[in-house]
Amino acid sequence: MAFHAVHTLVRHVAERHPQRIAVEDPRGALTYAALEALSDQVATELSAVGATAGDFVLVLAEDRREVIAAVLGVLNIGGVFVPLDVTGPRDQVADVLADTAARYAVVGSGRPDHTAKLPVTTVAVDATKRMAPTRPVSSSHRPAPDDPCYLFYTSGSTGRPKGILGRLSGIDHYVRWETDLLGVTDEWRVSQLTTPAFDAMLRDFFVPLTVGGTVCVPPTGAVLDPPKLLTWLDEQQITLMHCVPSVFHTLVDAASRSDAELAALRVVATAGERLPTGDVERWFERYGQRIGLLNLYGPSETTMTKTYHQVTASDVDLPSIPIGTPMPGAEVLVLDERRRPCPPGDLGEIYIRTPYRSLGYHNRAEATRAAFVPNPLTGDADDVVYRTGDLARQLPGGALEYIGRSDHQVKIAGVRVELSGVESVLETHPAVEKAAVAAFDGPEDVPYLCAFVELSSRADDGELRGHLRATLPEAMVPAVFVRLEELPRTISGKIDRRALPEPVPADDSELDAFPPRTPTEEALARLWTRMLPVGHVGVRHEFFDLGGRSLQVMRMLTQVRQEFGVEVPLADFLAAPTVECLARRLDEETRVRATLSGESGDGPR
Structure with missing residues (x-):
């Protein structure tokens, strides 16, 4: 399909329907005309301070109206937006600045504590102020499919996050695929539940905005309050909701005790974790198949998701809900340890082949070469595939069943966690000689992290957690700490992860x-x-x-x-x-x- 830059698609909608509502946030709403005026102001001011095509621009805002305006403004000058979670660890801003050498930031209203001492030139974006319509920003840059346009950070093996650099064609391809698959129109109201620091926000923003729909942001705390979220979905007549299965699980619990009919909701699209069959069964018992369930799979490295499965009632009889088949423009290879195709039913690693993959890891050439490899089936250096590290098998109907990881990476609450990265940060604590982190299934099948530590001096759990929380998001902080005199090791001296003990429930004298x-x-x-x-x-x-x-x-x-x-x-x-x-x-x-x-x-x- 012909390439269209998503920000130009949004502008075309604004030209046709200026008074239609583009974004609804608890703080207020923005029409398409107001959104364009705000984004044009951002672009104009960035250009005035010297920002040009290809420059990294941090986006530090909590109000989603301001986040979206900032993203569009950066795209309008051909820049690369780097959205950060302003509620996350304060050290992340310093880490990202060190990695990108960014010289510019767009700063939203109400967050002076994150920006007062930033060594960058800042541009303000404030959705609370009425903007007069402006002429579209004039830029000599013309968007091209392979233009770098965003940088999202994910867990790294050293404890420092890895930046995934995305291209414009990747967003365009995914967004137009989903809008076509679901039949999204300008009447659709799409939820925005995730932090701007995750690439899932791309579909939350651009699926509705490129067709004239509305991005809908729930009240603060609603994602952690299932009855409140369910009521909001019902009252605000949300048409499409994207979420991780952990959130879907809490919503199923709330729905079983609620009279909310969700009359406007047409689709719930889940991604980021395994979707439990029990939750699907309970959802269908409550709402039947009137509300579609779409299970998505794909790493950020290949731009959001690349396989999909439209869930049916018969799927509840399977061991797990399939992750489906490749979307158009993507191909999935399931290969064995010798990189040969696996017969249907055999376990193998997923490799993804698509021209819409990301541009790799920023400033991590070695990591990029290790993950983006020549297609083992052709040997052609120009035929690049992404090695996911995920294990799957092909079911009789052709769909894929996700099994787990082949390495030391796990998903906790939908967040990708590199276990060695948590270990690296933990080992910077002066009392920790060595650490090994592993994932276990806890009560109610909720996965959690356990840190096994060798200590040189006394340090309680609260001290170790505080040390990690200064740098890492909540999902990467171990729930349990186990002190060992010595970590188990192989003959070669490496940590023997298979010999780590099963964590026993804490028996702490402090308790x-x-x-x-x-x-x-x-x-x-x-x-x-x-x-x-x-x-x-x-x-x-x-x-x-x-x-x-x-x-x-x-x-x-x-x-x-x-x-x-x-x-x-x-x-x-x-x-x-x-x-x-x-x-x-x-x-x-x-x-x-x-x-x-x-x-x-x-x-x-």
Whole structure:
């Protein structure tokens, strides 16, 4: 198909439908005309300070209206946008600046703490100010298919993130494929649930914007509050939702107890993790097949996703939901250890062949050569395929079944985690002599990371977690730390990962120092031990320091509501996430209700 730069497609929509709503954010809405005016201002000011085609431009904004305007403005001058999560670790900005040597940044309103001392020239973008219509920015740059246009960072083996450099044709190819497959029109309202720092935001933004639809952003915290997210999807008449299976799982739980009919929702597209058959079965039981389920697969290196499967009710009888077949413009090879094609049913590694792959890893020539290799079936150096490291087998109907990883990389809450990268950061702590990190399936089949450490001096779990959190996102921080006198090693002296022990639930004397004292505390402690990789719970230890994850919080609060009959707002729990504080709130609520009803009592119902 003929190439079209996505930002020019958005401009064409703005010219035809200037008053149509382009973005709805809790802070306000932007029409296509206002979005174009804001992006043109960004482009004009970037050009005025010297930014030109090919320059890296950081995007630091939380308001999605400002993120989208900044991205379009950078594309308008032929630049490379580098979006960062302003709520993430502060060290990430320094790491990205060191990697890119970027000289420019577009900064949104309300984030002065992230930008006050940046050694770059900054341009402001503020969606709260009304912009007068401007003439389209005049640029001598004409977009070409292979133009570099974005840089997204993913986990690296040294602990420093790797930047994946994308090309314009990759975005265009994926976006037009999805809009054609689903029949997306200008009436569609598409959810935007992910952080701007992940490449999934490309489909959230450009699938609707290139056809005249609306990008819809939920209220803050809704992704971690399934009933709130479900209500928002229903009330805002969302047509298409992209999410990771972890979020879908929490939504299924909420839907089973809700009367939300999701009348406008046509498709839920999942990607980033294995999609459990149990969740699919429960979803179909609640909504039938009126709402389509689309399971997507593909690494960021090949531009978003490259295989797809439209889920049916019969899929629930399979061991796992297939990741499907290649989209047009992509080919999948399943090869054995000798790089020969695997017969159907045999396990092999996935190689992806597509002209719409990324341009490789920025400043990582060796890593790029190791991942983007000549096609083993042709030997042609110009016939490049991406070696994913993912294992799969071909099912009788031709679809692929994802099995797992062939290396030390895992997915936690949809985030790709390079285990050696976590180890590298952990080993920079002065008390850590050596570390090995592994993934395990925890309670309720929620995967978690365990760090096995050799220590030269005492360091408690909180200190080690704090050290990691200064650099790494939540998904990369181990839930459990196991101290070993010596890590198991092979004859050659390497860490023997197969000999690492299965983590036993924590039996820390610190936990014993704060045992449950009341029936409510005892009930909550039992609930937490069912959810978290711990043997028992100290009532003053925080949920997250016991291995809890953000998406587990709402599942826990849902069970609290079922067991105690008390609705605890997410924000209230996050302000004091301990058994002690939660139990105090539940007991107070129980006493108030008992007083009003003339009864007495406490503890779970």
